[in-house]
Amino acid sequence: MSKNFEKVKRFYDTKAWPLNWVQDAVDRWITADEYQEITGKEYEKE
Template identity: 55%
Template sequence: MPTKKAVEHSKHFALVKKYYDRGLWSKAHVHKAVECKWIDADEYKEITGEEYAEAE
């Protein structure tokens, strides 16, 4: 019986999530992590609960 494959995250996902969950990083910090390609837009939504929007 095949096992369900775990969701794969970006290299820095766990670190960004930990900082956000502990209140060390704001949503702006997490947004910057997407811009710096540490995480992707889907991971931003997973961490913050909000859709990622490009900076204007």
């Protein structure tokens, strides 16, 4: 698990971060698999 997984999850769950911010965190703070775990959506690289 990435160092910042819990932080990103908390930000998303409390609506402090919108979905696109979580997308931006992939490969910086979290992995694509963790993105899917947090959001319930498959990560699609833009």
